[in-house]
Amino acid sequence: MKVSRGLPNPPLPPHPVLTIGNFDGQHLGHRHLLSTVVNWARECHGTPMVLTFDPHPVQVLNPKFNFKFLTTQNEKLQWFETVGVEHLVILEFTKAFAALSPKEFVQSILRDGLGVRDIFVGEHFVFGKGRAGNVSILTELGNRANFQVHLLKPLGSADKIVSSTRIRTLIQQGHMDEARECLGRPxxxxxxxxxxxxxxxxxxxxxxxxxxxxxxxxxxxxxxxxxxxxxxxxxxxxxxxxxxxxxxxxxxxxxxxxxxxxxxxxxxxxxxxxxxxxxxxxxxxxxxxxxxxxxxxxxxxxxxxxxxxxxx
Missing domain, CATH: 2.40.30.30 (Riboflavin kinase-like)
Structure with missing residues (x-):
């Protein structure tokens, strides 16, 4: 797996198939998303890619919040490689980066920086300044930037969505059995x-x-x-x-x-x-x-x- 800290230098990989996120915990929802990206890239002879951020956005946007992680950075990197990601892009998350509008993010990062052709996101995906961008806006901007947006629904029922936030709460309350069900491992x-x-x-x-x-x-x-x-x-x-x-x-x-x-x-x-x-x-x-x-x-x-x- 190639790891780029910052946008990669040309030439860009063939037909980048991307997903975006922090992927803390590598839970069953993350696994489903990544396996979909990897399988799609194989079908179209493309490159499965992940865009993630360091530090975690919460640590920059809300530094007083005592944010805790479910996994270490090394565990996350090893997992990406194990599931078949071929190119991991880690961008530094700063207040200037957070100030990019949805349009600027799509044009400068996804289109010009990564050459994305397909992108997979969850239905609650948001991006850009003030979290102003959503799936609908991403789809519209993607059409202009010549990439296709694919939507994946979250795993779990309406009141028990598999998410890193829910898993953190379960662990902090001692519900290790339920946390294990969401993580797919202890x-x-x-x-x-x-x-x-x-x-x-x-x-x-x-x-x-x-x-x-x-x-x-x-x-x-x-x-x-x-x-x-x-x-x-x-x-x-x-x-x-x-x-x-x-x-x-x-x-x-x-x-x-x-x-x-x-x-x-x-x-x-x-x-x-x-x-x-x-x-x-x-x-x-x-x-x-x-x-x-x-x-x-x-x-x-x-x-x-x-x-x-x-x-x-």
């Missing part, structure tokens, strides 16, 4: 394992601890059924997000306990996939009471994972 966080306070080991449940990324959507504090991926291997696990209030408030961490194995993971990079929310964070009267509750959490996780993971 939500995941990644990071480098740090040395903790060994509280879990003292209770008989050793954990790998991660600092929570400040720019990612984080599920609420509590216990989760998870899997942990390290290198090419996936381990069944149960995870905790919180500050360990039974022992006094500490740093908010993600702590992962492997169910069947022990690994030396300090300094290693791991991914944690969230399958199911078990319970919220609690304060226990004693270490013994906490250990007893963790034992129950582990049994719940094993029961859930027995239906999730392939049998060896």
């Amino acid at each position: 939500y995941a966080l990644e990071g480098t394992v740090i040395e903790g306070e060994q509280r879990g080991e003292g209770l008989g449940y050793r954990t790998a601890n991660l600092r929570l990324p400040i720019d990612r959507v984080i599920p609420p504090d509590g216990i989760y059924v998870t899997t942990m991926q390290w290198k090419d291997k996936v381990f069944p696990s149960v995870s905790y997000i919180g500050t360990r209030p039974t022992f006094g408030q500490g740093e908010r961490l993600l702590e992962v306990h492997l169910l069947d194995e022990e690994c030396q993971l300090y300094g290693e990079h791991i991914h944690v996939h969230f399958l199911k929310y078990v319970r919220g964070d609690e304060v226990f009267d004693s270490s013994e009471a906490l250990a007893a509750r963790i034992a129950l959490d582990v049994e719940i996780a094993k029961e859930v994972l027995a239906n999730e993971l392939p049998r060896s």
Whole structure:
């Protein structure tokens, strides 16, 4: 996959088939859109392309809003290549760029800059200064610029549209099952394992601890059924997000306990996939009471994972 930061230099690729968006989360709606673009480009011997922006428009237009991402930039780039995108164009999103009128955007970016021949968008697509452009305006301007606009309806029912905004809300409320249905995979966080306070080991449940990324959507504090991926291997696990209030408030961490194995993971990079929310964070009267509750959490996780993971 070719990656252009800024409009690409000539010569432009043959018959560009484009879609536009931020694609945070790479959910089922995004997958449907990208597969349609890729398949159409193959049929017409064209080039499947994506136009995206960095930074995210919300970070420029509403900088006081504490925007959180569903995926990292590297995950997004890898996904584009995996689904068959051949050319990714990343434009810097600035206030000057946001001030382009719909007509200026179509002429300078889509027609002159990218030579678009086909473009696929959702029915709620908006563009240009003040979000003044819509699908109808894009179609009219596209006719003048010699490209065709194709409209795709969103996935899901009227009250449960698959969207990044809805998925963020589901995760923040702990609805990991519904978020997974929209994403087409479990939500995941990644990071480098740090040395903790060994509280879990003292209770008989050793954990790998991660600092929570400040720019990612984080599920609420509590216990989760998870899997942990390290290198090419996936381990069944149960995870905790919180500050360990039974022992006094500490740093908010993600702590992962492997169910069947022990690994030396300090300094290693791991991914944690969230399958199911078990319970919220609690304060226990004693270490013994906490250990007893963790034992129950582990049994719940094993029961859930027995239906999730392939049998060896």
